[in-house]
Amino acid sequence: MLTREQQLYHDYLVSERQYSPQTVKAYLTDIEEFLVFLENNGGFTTFNDVQSLDVRVYLNDLYNRVLARTTISRKISSLRMFYQFMVTNQFVGDNPFENVALRKHQNHLPEFFYETEMTALFDVAYQPDDALWQRNAALLEFLYATGARVTEIATLKISQLDFDQRLVLIHGKGNKDRYVPFGHFAAQSMREYLTTLRPELTAKKVHDVVFVNHRGEPITAAGITYILNELMKRSTLTGKIHPHMLRHTFATHLLNHGADMRTVQELLGHVNLSTTQMYTHVTRESLQKNYRSFFPRAKK
Structure with missing residues (x-):
């Protein structure tokens, strides 16, 4: 109470x-x-x-x-x-938490997938040996294409999708909405899922939620995590996957391909630029490529 x-x-x-x-x-x-x-x-x-x-x-x-x-x-x-x-509101006189300082720590880079690793995941997602493969492919495509949080994807409704402009309206944290573009592959997989598998699963259900489970009910964040880990197990990759890794991957790949920090901030729905700056790391391939290209004694 x-x-x-x-x-x-x-x-x-x-x-x-x-x-x-x-x-x-x-x-x-x-x-x-x-x-x-x-x-x-x-x-x-x-x-x-x-x-x-x-x-x-x-x-x-x-x-x-x-x-x-x-x-x-x-x-x-x-x-x-x-x-x-x-x-x-004068309920207390002082704030005992005002000057609390946390211990210093080393900054840890966010976990993300290399582009070749994403290809390995997509190869598995598009294999038709799973009855729900169309949903799984669309789910993976949209998590990667939009950088959305797992809760934002779990609550995504069909009315938020604009296929003509390839934009999705995402209802973010703190009731903050943002528009995020999505590409050809995400659009194609989503259309296929919405016109074939989803109508079958939701035949006896009435709701507008995009991603559903095998009973046609709105999928949960835990359900999404389970699906991604099943894809991981069937791929050539090792380890576990959590949905936020795809958000990290989205931001990392955008920056590595030349996107500016402000754009990534807007797409991720970050209020402060400082939050986005944790993505200023680069992949090993980009690091090596830039070093070989620009360091004067890197080549003979």
């Missing part, structure tokens, strides 16, 4: 910030986890009684759980924002 402060914060996130239900849930979960930690470590009295020492102990606990730095950063950011809301 939410406290009065949590309920007011919930209403603020929904009505004023207009965050999506998933984002609101994530923020409230971060707050609830902090309260549970306090309860298990001396007890929680009021939000006003939380001190910087409590915050440091909690931060140390997060590190001991070997969470990803991005996860820890998000949790602390959530709590900092919550306390700022309470300070603004």
Whole structure:
């Protein structure tokens, strides 16, 4: 059960910030986890009684759980924002999360596929030995062609597709919409899926969601992850795949082929350019090619 402060914060996130239900849930979960930690470590009295020492102990606990730095950063950011809301509304006097600094870390490059690896995945996706191959091919094409998040693809509706202009309207995080172009292969595979397999699967269903499971129901993010990993197993590639790797691949390949950072930012739906700048890495092939082309002593 939410406290009065949590309920007011919930209403603020929904009505004023207009965050999506998933984002609101994530923020409230971060707050609830902090309260549970306090309860298990001396007890929680009021939000006003939380001190910087409590915050440091909690931060140390997060590190001991070997969470990803991005996860820890998000949790602390959530709590900092919550306390700022309470300070603004005079529920508490100070924000104990205001000056929390995370440990320094090495930057890790996002995982992505090389172009030859994407070709290997497409080769498997287009093999007609799977009854749902048309859906799987269209799904892989669209994830790669648009760089969309898995939740954006899972909730994609037919009405958001414009085949004449080859544009898709994507409903992004924070209720922010963006138009993203898609190419010939994505358009072709999507048309084939929508005109053949999907009508069969949804014969007894009434909804506008593009991608469906074998029962004709809207596919879930977990379902998409499962499909991609099945394609991975059948390919010549090793390891596991997560949908965000295709988003990373989309951005990486655009930049490697000359797209500017601002364009990639718009296509990905990033609010801040700094978020997009993690994609300034280049593939090994591009790195070697540029080195051989431009370094004066790289060639005889």
